[in-house]
Amino acid sequence: MPRPRGRSQGDALLGHRLALAAALLVVSMVVPADEDYWWLPVPLQGDPPNEHHPLTRDLSAKVCGYCHPKQHQQWRESLHALAMSKGLIGQLATTSQQNREACLSCHSPRSEQWATWKTLGSSALGKVDGIDCAGCHVRAYHRFGPRDVAETPHGKVKGLELFKRSEFCQKCHQFPPGQGTVLNGKPLENTYNEWKASRYSREGKTCQSCHMPDGRHEFKGIHDAEMTRRGLRVQVLRTAKGMYVEAKNVGLYHATHHHSRGDNRAGEGEARRVCDSAARHVGPAERLARAKRYASAAGSVA
Numbered sequence: 001m002p003r004p005r006g007r008s009q010g011d012a013l014l015g016h017r018l019a020l021a022a023a024l025l026v027v028s029m030v031v032p033a034d035e036d037y038w039w040l041p042v043p044l045q046g047d048p049p050n051e052h053h054p055l056t057r058d059l060s061a062k063v064c065g066y067c068h069p070k071q072h073q074q075w076r077e078s079l080h081a082l083a084m085s086k087g088l089i090g091q092l093a094t095t096s097q098q099n100r101e102a103c104l105s106c107h108s109p110r111s112e113q114w115a116t117w118k119t120l121g122s123s124a125l126g127k128v129d130g131i132d133c134a135g136c137h138v139r140a141y142h143r144f145g146p147r148d149v150a151e152t153p154h155g156k157v158k159g160l161e162l163f164k165r166s167e168f169c170q171k172c173h174q175f176p177p178g179q180g181t182v183l184n185g186k187p188l189e190n191t192y193n194e195w196k197a198s199r200y201s202r203e204g205k206t207c208q209s210c211h212m213p214d215g216r217h218e219f220k221g222i223h224d225a226e227m228t229r230r231g232l233r234v235q236v237l238r239t240a241k242g243m244y245v246e247a248k249n250v251g252l253y254h255a256t257h258h259h260s261r262g263d264n265r266a267g268e269g270e271a272r273r274v275c276d277s278a279a280r281h282v283g284p285a286e287r288l289a290r291a292k293r294y295a296s297a298a299g300s301v302a
């Protein structure tokens with residue numbers, strides 16, 4: 001969703017702190033505090049430690065996949081892998097440099113990926129992944145994961161409790177208050193807060209419990225028929241301006257976002273605008289196909 005983020009002197013200062021933190025990490029594997037793990041963009045990784053196997057110096061998902069084929073197979077079909085879509089690139093072309101950087105910080109978050117986009121421009125499409133393994137697991141060339149692993153070809157893996165918590169997902173799935181488009185008085189991307197207010201957070205059910213069952217890396221969501229059927233009732237509506245999708249949350253997991261429709265008239269117009277802009281990148285045929293998929297997932301077409 002288009003959503004500018006201001007750059008300020010504070011950002012420059014943060015940049016320096018980032019560089020410093022990255023340098024410290026390389027020297028002595030300082031474990032980042034939870035609130036520092038998701039500095040976006042993820043700072044440059046620096047030089048790979050000598051003791052690491054040469055193969056593990058390449059941070060591309062393809063190479064992680066040589067040794068972690070299960071996760072790679074699951075992830076490559078996910079929307080995280082595909083977060084740098086043709087549609088997003090299309091939107092980048094029409095927005096300011098500042099907005100472009102904001103988009104990239106969530107959709108292709110590593111500084112190395114940014115460098116490639118800057119060099120290749122739109123011809124990087126298909127060559128650079130969206131949110132890749134290293135974006136979530138590697139900081140200053142050190143691997144982090146849900147548990148300590150003493151010995152691997154890429155040295156010691158440090159376990160962080162953060163990997164088990166919803167806060168791991170928060171930085172990208174929750175817009176800060178007062179930033180970005182607002183829908184019915186709430187940020188367009190409000191998933192973390194909705195989860196926090198739900199009974200699932202009280203019951204200790206995290207984002208990972210539902211979206212990464214058994215550690216699976218598919219990150220299924222609203223684009224998955226089976227997942228959606230569990231939480232949604234969907235209708236396709238036609239208006240003079242075109243077609244849009246109305247979705248109601250019947251599963252009470254958390255309210256829906258991109259495809260949600262406000263519960264008042266003002267919100268309704270806004271929601272439609274948001275749906276339209278979110279869907280703009282897919283052509284009319286794909287939009288129709290998607291709408292049909294949503295509708296058949298929920299078993300209702302208006």
Ligand code: HEC
Nearest residue numbers: 001002003087088091099102103106171172173257258278
């Ligand atoms: C704070 C992180 C963040 C930023 C910044 C951000 N996005 Fe997103 N974007 C997301 C998340 C998370 C989703 C998936 C939301 C969902 O499905 O509920 C998403 C989804 C999308 C989609 C897919 C919509 C669909 O239905 O398939 C597009 C297109 C998109 N964003 C474009 C942009 C553009 C353009 C920018 C910059 C102007 C941007 N985003 C900035 C986090 C972000």
Ligand code: HEC
Nearest residue numbers: 055056059063064067133134137144145147149152153157
């Ligand atoms: C040359 C093979 C190889 C490559 C390439 C490789 N790994 Fe590993 N990795 C291993 C081995 C072996 C282990 C030990 C435990 C295991 O088998 O999962 C491991 C463990 C891990 C763990 C901890 C697993 C756990 O059980 O908690 C994470 C996280 C991880 N790797 C991430 C990555 C990422 C991300 C990449 C790419 C940037 C990568 N690895 C590239 C071989 C490799």
Ligand code: HEC
Nearest residue numbers: 061064068071072075080131132133136145146163208215
């Ligand atoms: C959006 C962030 C994200 C991305 C992208 C991602 N992972 Fe993970 N990964 C996690 C989280 C969170 C866990 C812990 C899940 C849990 O234990 O509930 C995890 C766990 C793991 C583990 C530990 C083994 C296990 O089954 O618990 C390995 C190995 C791993 N990931 C490798 C990879 C590889 C390889 C890729 C790319 C193909 C990848 N990850 C992409 C977030 C991510």
Ligand code: HEC
Nearest residue numbers: 169173192195200206207210221222227228231253256257
């Ligand atoms: C109790 C299970 C459950 C928990 C906990 C949960 N989700 Fe979901 N989530 C679902 C289901 C089912 C769907 C598909 C239907 C829907 O949208 O309601 C979904 C849809 C989504 C979507 C796509 C559609 C949308 O609403 O934007 C995103 C993104 C998402 N979840 C992220 C998260 C994040 C991030 C967390 C943690 C803060 C989380 N979920 C916690 C079950 C869960």
Ligand code: HEC
Nearest residue numbers: 079083106107109168169172207208211219220221222223
């Ligand atoms: C670096 C930013 C980032 C992090 C961290 C992140 N996500 Fe996402 N996620 C995104 C973006 C961006 C998209 C949308 C990609 C698109 O559609 O283009 C997305 C899409 C999704 C979807 C699919 C939504 C749909 O519409 O079907 C689910 C589910 C999801 N994320 C869950 C999670 C969970 C669970 C975690 C934490 C373990 C997590 N994400 C961490 C950025 C992130």
